[in-house]
Amino acid sequence: MQSVTRAVFPFSAIVGQDEMKLALICTAVDPTIGGVLVLGDRGTGKSTAIRALAALLPPMQAVIGCRYACDPADRDAWCAECQERHPGGTIKARSVPVPVVDLPLGVTEDRVVGALDLEKALSQGIKAFEPGLLARANRGFLYIDEVNLLEDHLVDLLIDVAASGENLVEREGLSVRHPARFVLIGSGNPEEGELRPQLLDRFGLSVEIRTPTELHERVDVIKRRDEFERDKSAFVAKWKKADVALRKRIVAGRERVETTSIPDSVLESAAKLCMQLGTDGLRAELTLMRAARALASFELAETVDVSHLRRISTLALRHRLRRDPLDESGSAVRIERAVQEALGA
């Protein structure tokens, strides 16, 4: 089941696309923000960036022998198997890379949620559960390329699991529940179909990217891509320092997230902004607040201030506006206007 190992384009070497990079970094700092949706033109390196992020992340601790890679420190989030096996006392853990699981197109439902273990069923007639991709993505990232082409019944599944953080399997005579907390990352081209609002809501941040139209930027993209393709290991080595530095900053940001404070005035501004835009529910405010905090932590600020809010607001709110499918002015413009009003110029 091991993926074919291949050199990954370094995150730091990605030219431009600052908004996408910012969103990915924020979710890496605080996974509770809840995923990133990247919509944009063809050939803008959406997949490249997401795979690069995976390579950038520091490893995590996982319970040995656990099929869901439970966190040894977080007893409450353990799966039933871990709870049973380690009712107390010490547990053994090891360092594993943060899982980044691809949800490939054409995937069948049984592979997503998990299903009857075929081998055991066929050879011994035993009913056993074989975890699926959701189990493998626990505590990591679940990446769906062309998310707008995902079949509806799979979308239904994901919507539920992404909200509850738990996968309930009731099929083929099995009844299993296991933790499935993952950061959902989706990418796609909006021209090829629209996303259901419920699925949109599961993404914490959303990014729109465009093909660079500046000549020098295009030249840079092409040159780096070319350099990478001609000698992958040399290219990766060249950017390693930058990537390691970035990883350190992400780790430092993670440690600070807990302690970075958000003054009441900033919270008020965030609430005002959301009210002005008429976003549904509290999720928008929560995400806005978390994302601003993640950004502040990443930048080693003591407290969150309005500037963080301003920079993150479009990312956090763009896909949450009461959607008028026919409004062409675009959500970004509406948000900018509201930001001006709520937060001052």
Next chain:
Amino acid sequence: MSAADDAALSASLLALGGADLGGVCLRSLPQPARTQWLEIVRELLPATRPMRRIPCNIPDGRLLGGLDLAATLKAHRPIAERGALASADGGIVVVAMAERLSAHTAACLNAVLDSGEVLMEREGVALHDAARIAVVALDESMGDDESVPVSLLDRFAFLVDLNGFDPRTPIGSAHEPEEIDAARVLLPQVSISDELVTALCATGLTLGAGSVRVSSFALRVARMMAALEGRTEVNAEDASVAGRLVFAPRATQLPQARAAEPAPGEESPTRAQDPGPAPPPSETSDSAEPSQLPELKAADLEDLVLAAARAAIPPGLLERLRSEAGARRGSAAAGRAGAPTRGGTRGRPAGVRSGAPRGQARLNVLETLRSAAPWQRLRGRTLQGDGRVRIEAGDFRVTQYQQRAPTLTIFAVDASGSSALNRLAEAKGAVELLLADCYVRRDQVAVITFRGTGAEVLLPPTRSLVRAKRTLAGVPGGGGTPMAAAIDSALGIAAQSRRRGETPVLVMLTDGRANVARNGAKGRETAHADALHAARRWARTQVAALFVDTSPRPSPIAAELAAAMRANYVALPFADAKSLSRVVGAATRGGR
């Protein structure tokens, strides 16, 4: 260089570059030229590299792989079967009738072209296999309503059009297999100057030719051209060829001719400040201010590449592109996204039936085991024994799926003079409100307008409602009322939509006063007769239709037409857009 020479050259390059070039869209009807082209590729490709042909409707199980049931039952453990893509690793996959590819299959191909591997997670088995392939999409599209999915085209280096080739002069191979092999060895050493990279990128930008990915292909092609010539340094000629082959067929805008090319002398000092007539080239000068010499050189190089690409742009291509203004781009592909229902093989599970898991039917393992269980003793084994279950063909159970057929709402909007006078604006408003309904139901929409001498499909079926609105907003009013043409056009779309397994619904907004006949001639009599004829044809299709009479007073003519179409007739003497929307909404819901 003739078009045939370029076609042959693209075959050589594909054989040399393979997966690095993504592939080729070969637009051609089945004809000798196409066969020859494919044969050239086959000859130039090393014998060890596979070249596989797949049909456009290939099921996922065959494309990506899946559970090999026979082997699985024999071995008593799950055995995965590789799909067509993985087994073509290192070679070329030829997709027949690629214009009929579903968005889903195209997306699978895209993923493999991007990553060079197949990720298969199906039917209880997972398989991650290398699949460094190039795709040749055989595009037999004729009209504008079909095209190879645009997302796939973006991943191809070449778009080759063989239509119109003289069958008597065959395409000859441009290279010998040995030359290709030699070039393959030389390729890693080929270097390219920064000026040429910039020139290539600038050409891509100036011609509006595709994404950054396409520019990347141009760079690779330039390298390959140098390697084919036995050089280790890309020269301007190589870059020109790359520009011609990669960019020219994708050009969406004419390079603004720098007609009055400034002489080098007067150009150098002012250029950095002066944006100049062609926007992209001036960017080079901004970055390279200190040294004037290389900057000039870059501009010259770019001109050279651009000129080569421009010369190869087929006449009329740009005119067509401009007139269609994006209507075609992405249209067919976008419309198809997510739409197809495949005979109940995907969607929500809906029960189990007995039957062999053939084609796209999926085996339901538990039910299969369950049906086999009672027979174990009779078949000479027990569940204890060696612990193996004995399954026979009759035990197979497959899951049935059901999926709601998507709806396509076709709007036919009368934009003739009489209507424009009355309430074209209101009709537009109503359609916009309806579009919002369609969004909620995730319907597809298509927009036809008719005025003057004919009907025009403004927007082929799509889910992109923003585009629907945009196109509608730009509809001008005026001219006659070609009623028959409008109904005919709607018929065409409805028939296509039915073939895709969708449920079409027509909403017609008109005053019904036909005054332009099918052949474009003016005259109420014939026009009305033609319209009635078309209306009766419509009635035979039994597609639900709603006829909204937008004339100031309900007219018997419109009512007659509606009756002939067997459409629901709604007269809206003085309705505003909102109430129109309400009526239409209620009627279409009832019609479904």
